[in-house]
Amino acid sequence: MTTADERQTRRGRPGYDKDSLLQIAVKVFNERGYDGTSMDELSKRLGISKSAIYHHVSGKDELLRLAVDRALDGLFAAADEAAAVEGRAVDRLEHLVRASVTVLVDRLPFVTLLLRVRGNTPVERRALARRREFDRMVADLVAQAVAEGDIRPDVDPAITSRLLFGMVNSLVEWYRPQGRRSAAELADTVCKIAFTGVRRPHPADAQTPAANADNTQP
Structure with missing residues (x-):
C-alpha cells in the first residue's frame, strides 16, 4: 500500500x-x-x-540554457555599462573588467558552467556563439585603446583581450565565496595586474625628465 x-x-x-x-x-x-x-x-x-x-x-537542455544565459546576460549587461562610460576606451575596458569580476563573483556557479561548455549540443553551441560575440566586443575595446595610444600596439588586440579575460575567468578555479576578499577587492587586484603590472617601481624610475636632464649636465 x-x-x-x-x-x-x-x-x-x-x-x-x-x-x-x-x-x-x-x-x-x-x-x-x-x-x-x-x-x-x-x-x-x-x-x-x-x-x-x-x-x-522541459528537461536538461532547458536547465542548461537557463544557467548559461544567467552568466551571459550578466556579462552583456556589464558590457552595456562599460559602453556608457564617458572617456577613453581604456577606461571603458577597465570598467568592463571590474564589472565582469563582479558578475563572476555574484554568479559563480553559472559562470563556472558556462566556461565548461564544449559545444556538444545546440544549447552549448548557442552559448559559445554568445561568448564569441562578447570576446569580439572586448577585442574591439582593446583595439580602440591601442588606436588612442593607451595600450601597447605590438600585441594583437584579440590576444590581449583573451589574456585579459583569461585572468578574469581563472577566478572560477580558486575563488571561494566564503573567502575574505570581496568582489571589489578582487576587481582592484585584477585591474592593477592587468593595467599596471606586477613589477614594483624602483625609486630611480620615479625621477622626472627634468631631474634626469640635470643629472646629465657637465
Whole structure:
C-alpha cells in the first residue's frame, strides 16, 4: 500500500520553484559534468520525481540554457555599462573588467558552467556563439585603446583581450565565496595586474625628465 509520504515524494516536495531547482541543477552539472548528469540523478539530488522537474522545465537542455544565459546576460549587461562610460576606451575596458569580476563573483556557479561548455549540443553551441560575440566586443575595446595610444600596439588586440579575460575567468578555479576578499577587492587586484603590472617601481624610475636632464649636465 502506498503511504502518504511516498505519494508526496512522487508528486514532488513543496518549496521548489524554477530558480531554486536551477540552483541545485547547476551545482550537480558542475560536480558531475552536464553530459554525466541524468534526469534520474537530478531527481535523486532534488528529492523529487522527474515529473515534478518537468512541471518547471522541459528537461536538461532547458536547465542548461537557463544557467548559461544567467552568466551571459550578466556579462552583456556589464558590457552595456562599460559602453556608457564617458572617456577613453581604456577606461571603458577597465570598467568592463571590474564589472565582469563582479558578475563572476555574484554568479559563480553559472559562470563556472558556462566556461565548461564544449559545444556538444545546440544549447552549448548557442552559448559559445554568445561568448564569441562578447570576446569580439572586448577585442574591439582593446583595439580602440591601442588606436588612442593607451595600450601597447605590438600585441594583437584579440590576444590581449583573451589574456585579459583569461585572468578574469581563472577566478572560477580558486575563488571561494566564503573567502575574505570581496568582489571589489578582487576587481582592484585584477585591474592593477592587468593595467599596471606586477613589477614594483624602483625609486630611480620615479625621477622626472627634468631631474634626469640635470643629472646629465657637465
